[in-house]
Amino acid sequence: MDTFVLANQVKIPVIGFGTYKTQDGQDSGIIRQAVEAGYRHLDMAASYGNEAFVGQGLRECGVAREELFLTSKVWRDDLGYDSTLREFKKSCKNLGTDYLDLYLMHWPRPTDLNADWENLDIETWRALEELYRGGKVRAIGVSNFLPHHLDHLMEHTSIMPVVNQIEFHPGYIQKATVDYCRNLGIQVEAWSPMGRGRVMEEPLLRHLAGKYQVSVAQICIRFALQCGVIPLPKSSSPERMGQNLDVFSFAIEQEDMYRLLTLPQIGWSGLHPDRERVAVQEAGN
Numbered sequence: 001m002d003t004f005v006l007a008n009q010v011k012i013p014v015i016g017f018g019t020y021k022t023q024d025g026q027d028s029g030i031i032r033q034a035v036e037a038g039y040r041h042l043d044m045a046a047s048y049g050n051e052a053f054v055g056q057g058l059r060e061c062g063v064a065r066e067e068l069f070l071t072s073k074v075w076r077d078d079l080g081y082d083s084t085l086r087e088f089k090k091s092c093k094n095l096g097t098d099y100l101d102l103y104l105m106h107w108p109r110p111t112d113l114n115a116d117w118e119n120l121d122i123e124t125w126r127a128l129e130e131l132y133r134g135g136k137v138r139a140i141g142v143s144n145f146l147p148h149h150l151d152h153l154m155e156h157t158s159i160m161p162v163v164n165q166i167e168f169h170p171g172y173i174q175k176a177t178v179d180y181c182r183n184l185g186i187q188v189e190a191w192s193p194m195g196r197g198r199v200m201e202e203p204l205l206r207h208l209a210g211k212y213q214v215s216v217a218q219i220c221i222r223f224a225l226q227c228g229v230i231p232l233p234k235s236s237s238p239e240r241m242g243q244n245l246d247v248f249s250f251a252i253e254q255e256d257m258y259r260l261l262t263l264p265q266i267g268w269s270g271l272h273p274d275r276e277r278v279a280v281q282e283a284g285n
């Protein structure tokens with residue numbers, strides 16, 4: 001698979017496989033199926049509670065560790081220096097690896113929004129820097145950070161994050177954050193690149209799927225790529241896993257990109273790092 005090059009020269013496959021809820025109703029064969037479909041970049045997190053399940057799937061898939069790009073994240077309620085080092089060890093043990101390709105701070109603030117996030121971020125980042133300097137992770141980054149969180153982190157630490165993983169899909173493109181990251185050479189990754197199904201009925205997306213003879217999911221994934229953003233689609237079906245990688249035989253025309261870029265807000269998860277979660281209707285409800 002094609003790769004982007006992170007600011008520290010580490011190569012990262014341009015599409016990753018999302019593993020949130022992959023264990024629901026599945027056995028670990030789903031991870032082998034994703035690797036068979038062609039995914040080499042997998043996105044995990046301690047909070048998904050399924051790293052041992054993913055690790056088992058990775059052992060079964062028979063692909064050498066160095067051919068895989070594995071990401072995990074330290075959860076927002078485990079921020080802090082000691083707890084981050086502890087959580088990192090746990091993730092590695094569960095995944096059956098002694099290093100990660102990318103390790104992220106999952107959110108800039110703990111669930112308790114009144115907690116002292118400024119100091120927690122700095123302490124957590126010190127742990128990530130130590131893991132990076134010690135060769136335990138090939139790259140370090142953040143997730144769900146807005147420009148003011150990044151400003152604060154970079155003012156008080158020495159190594160810059162090379163990735164920011166944020167919610168990104170047609171109808172929720174977080175332009176301020178993407179522009180900020182682009183200016184500093186921070187690679188953006190898209191979580192919920194299909195809005196976890198919430199954007200599937202959008203008329204513009206359905207129109208473009210017809211025009212380019214692809215699915216709505218493929219439009220969403222191709223859209224992220226053309227924005228220079230790494231999509232992390234999740235799927236439980238081998239057919240859809242394959243379809244979500246089959247996005248290199250067409251290109252969305254500039255005029256259609258403008259339509260997608262200026263779509264009114266749709267499909268937002270209701271999650272914002274500085275706010276309590278806003279209830280939204282999930283797809284299929």
Ligand SMILES: NC(=O)c1ccc[n+]([C@@H]2O[C@H](COP(=O)([O-])OP(=O)(O)OC[C@H]3O[C@@H](n4cnc5c(N)ncnc54)[C@H](OP(=O)(O)O)[C@@H]3O)[C@@H](O)[C@H]2O)c1
Pocket residue numbers: 017018019020021043044106143144165166190191192193194195196197215217218232233234235236237240241243244
């Ligand atoms: N950093 C963070 O805070 C954060 C937050 C959320 C997610 N993430 C990461 O981002 C990944 C992806 O996000 P997500 O799982 O929320 O949502 P998503 O990838 O946007 O959407 C997944 C949903 O779309 C369906 N789907 C997949 N391919 C399809 C296709 N070709 N046609 C029709 N439907 C399709 C899936 O159903 P089937 O499974 O039935 O195919 C599933 O219901 C996660 O797995 C996780 O790794 C990170």
